Amino acid sequence: MREFELIAELTRRFGATTSAGCLLTGIGDDGAVTALPPGHQLVSSIDSLLVGTHFPNDSPGAMVGYRALMVSLSDLAAMGAEPLFVLLALNLPASAESWALDFADGAREACEATGAKIAGGNLTRGPLAVTVSVHGSVPAGTAVLRNGARTGDYVYVSGHLGGAAAALRTGFASSALSDRFWRPRARVELAPVLRQMANAAIDISDGLLQDLGHLVRASGCGAELDSARLPVFPGATPDDAWYGGDDYELCFTAATPPPFPAWCIGRIVAEPGVRLDGQPPTRAGFDHFG
Amino acid sequence: MREFELIAELTRRFGATTSAGCLLTGIGDDGAVTALPPGHQLVSSIDSLLVGTHFPNDSPGAMVGYRALMVSLSDLAAMGAEPLFVLLALNLPASAESWALDFADGAREACEATGAKIAGGNLTRGPLAVTVSVHGSVPAGTAVLRNGARTGDYVYVSGHLGGAAAALRTGFASSALSDRFWRPRARVELAPVLRQMANAAIDISDGLLQDLGHLVRASGCGAELDSARLPVFPGATPDDAWYGGDDYELCFTAATPPPFPAWCIGRIVAEPGVRLDGQPPTRAGFDHFG
Structure with missing residues (x-):
């Protein structure tokens, strides 16, 4: 599967639509465009999970996808923020396309459970690793520190x-x-x-x-x-x-x-x-x- | 150097202050808190650079730090967005602390040249890789697609x-x-x-x-x-x-x-x-x- 075919299929699995809720422009441009609810501030965090360190080598993609999203979304919960959107950077070994599609299914499940939308991402070739950048909102001045x-x-x-x-x-x-x-x-x-x-x-x-x-x-x-x-x-x-x-x-x-x-x-x-x-x-x- | 010592020194090198411009709460909490300019929308993108694929194995940290930030900030420019803040996920091999500090100097230089603030990050141990999540703003409805x-x-x-x-x-x-x-x-x-x-x-x-x-x-x-x-x-x-x-x-x-x-x-x-x-x-x- 070539890169752009894989991106197209991942986008479909993510259930990513061009616009949904706060998301005005999603996957497929140089950047995602989002609108915060009026009077809200943005809360953002980033986490990486690496094979062999944060999950075993033979972990199913769907389990890693679900867990990777939840681990990052937990930071938003701790700030009192409600999830808005997620950016994903996936580093995939050769022949990991099927694993990546399962990953997308798991990530989608975590998004559906929490209200987050997948807004964009990046694919690279190398040792399996997932970086998740999560973004949520709080009414101005109410973040829990x-x-x-x-x-x-x-x-x-x-x-x-x-x-x-x-x-x-x-x-x-x-x-x-x-x-x-x-x-x-x-x-x-x-x-x-x-x-x-x-x-x-x-x-x-x-x-x-x-x-x-x-x-x-x-x-x-x-x-x-x-x-x-x-x-x-x-x-x-x-x-x-x-x-x-x-x-x-x-x-x-x-x-x-x-x-x-x-x-x-x-x-x-x-x-x-x-x-x-x-x-x-x-x-x-x-x-x-x- | 232990993890928390390295984070403290990286934070100092990044020139990261608790609040600066749009950044209300920076490095050191579960998430960063930012405020968009009134009437603006958020533009976001993520990119990864891997040693051996995107830069040579012996590349100086400051050069990689500068380039990694500029590569990602370029996506904001292409959307007509002005940079607000950046989240960084660094995957570091053993004994790469000094490289990481040089990386921070380069990242800071790129931020100072473009107006971006480093708002947060994540450190993991493994093959050298950098993921940069960049965020900027446009007046509502004006993003260039x-x-x-x-x-x-x-x-x-x-x-x-x-x-x-x-x-x-x-x-x-x-x-x-x-x-x-x-x-x-x-x-x-x-x-x-x-x-x-x-x-x-x-x-x-x-x-x-x-x-x-x-x-x-x-x-x-x-x-x-x-x-x-x-x-x-x-x-x-x-x-x-x-x-x-x-x-x-x-x-x-x-x-x-x-x-x-x-x-x-x-x-x-x-x-x-x-x-x-x-x-x-x-x-x-x-x-x-x-």
Whole structure:
């Protein structure tokens, strides 16, 4: 299949139309043209997933497509933003055309579940890698940042943690664990409520303790956590839940309980650092370069 | 250097500040927050450059950083958009920290030359590759698309062509040719005028004849070109100029001459296809997958 044939078929699989919602000009020009809702600001993030590092070598295209989109869209959810559109850069080895078409099906499914549109992309030849640039919107001035936590806030997580880490640790021992890794659901449906009541938020990609550490450092405060309150995913260990990444639930702080199911695991305090039952965490977090 | 130390140093080199112009929240949160100028629409594009495919293995980081940004910003120029911000995904081999810092210096230089801000990024470990997601703005409804060429339009190019192809063909035989490959200048200064007077535009990345072919196909028309009028870069051959890519000049069509230096190389006609002195081009264009 030649490059332009593959692009045409990918475009069809993406369900990409010239215009849809915010998207005025989609795939097929030098750039995509989009209109933000009036009075809104843009929220943008970029992530790459590489074969062998972020997903196994024989991963089906549809699973990688779905997960790659959700991993990036999760950043929008953590900002309280609702998805608008996505740009995709695919680096494909030779003879990966069929894999790429499956990838497009998975990416489309993630878009349909979250309201995002695929607005454009780029194809190159080389080791399998996917870069996703995601863009959403918030009413002006309402983005939920990492730096807004206040002493006295409660610390919440949006779901059970550690399932994805347990999946990797056990070699995908059950379909429930496997789904936690492969089928993360960016919590974009929480975005409007987070904008109303959360003081700070972050998505849990590298592990709860590490990601919460970023949040309290940005906010100039600390957190005291209670291990008895941690919602551990069935089949995962507490270590999976504290230190494991890849769940893509949200961690946020608020002065009052949210109007959706969430688990309070501690409080924001003035003293810097994160403490677990009064002690510093025993393990360091995930370092992509470690 | 650990990941977070490298990110901190890259952020410093990028000259990235928390807020600058349209950029309200930059590097350091789950996403960047930007505000479009009132009454404007967003124009977005993504491109990847891979070592060994798009630049030689021993290329200095600053040269790759400058070129990677300009290659992507050129897509904005072709849409008549003025640059706002950039997201960068860097895939770095082990021990490439110093290369990455040089890359940041080059990227910053390209941003300073075009008004773009670096708003965020992502670091991964693997074979050297750079993905750049660029974003600019146009007053609503004024983006210059590929599909607007009209029969009778003149076909213009914004500069001498073939220099970058000659550089690759001759092994960078002179500094003038080398600069044509390594120091492309995204023609973003032409964007406001193109919005006023161009009916269609595309940037010349894969070769003039191929890229103009995309434009006339999208516009449902054709083009008759006059080889005597082609501005060939000194040291390049006409074949370099017709078929070679990487120059990142613009090709556009308009009913009247533009108020800046540009070369008229032919006319838009009703009959589909591109003809050179009345004949179809003899060579096929560049296929990234060929």
